Amino acid sequence: MKSYFKHSLWHFLGFLGFAAVFAAIVMLLWNWLMPHIFALPCINFLQAFGILVLSRILFGTFPSGWMARKEMARYHRHPLYEKWAGMNEKEREEFIKNRHHGFHGYPFGQEHSHSENTSEQ
Template structure:
């Protein structure tokens, strides 16, 4: 079983290297074929083409991966996921809700806002007691 995963990992790594190399070759070829004649810039090497790919990913794509792949990102599946969780939340007893809140606080560190938090009511602020001189 372990050999299967090692083989699968090596195959994935090989395809990833092949894809990055092919993408770099395409960028280099297109740059060298078009931009020197149009804009008057110099030609680039394969390493510079890979650098351009990384730079464009940073500037335009970020490093979060595909949006909505698992249904709870910022893509088309987000709405369905939120509706499903809201329905589940409504069917829970108050004890189950508290248990789920505690689990999410443990996972997420208790910070931020989320669908599981009820709106907080504002508490009137009480003035701090002033120290009295004796």
């Protein structure tokens, strides 16, 4: 339980560090560009962080990660998942056994390999 708490704490601190750096970059870019281009006032760190939160609410563009993958999975299933779902237990065991050798760069095995194309010619 302690290791899970430590792991979660490090992830939370990492997220806070990332958010702080990102907010500082937004603040510096804003203060460098906006007052000179659009005659807008300079902003502080908390205002920059607020702009990031507002952009997340309005546009939904950050942060990417598990939530974005979860939302994407709702609309699009990976073809390999579809293949796995259609396999029985024996086929799955064979697939796992051959997953590191035998693909030759193709995720669905030999049926897409260039060896078939060369034998036809």
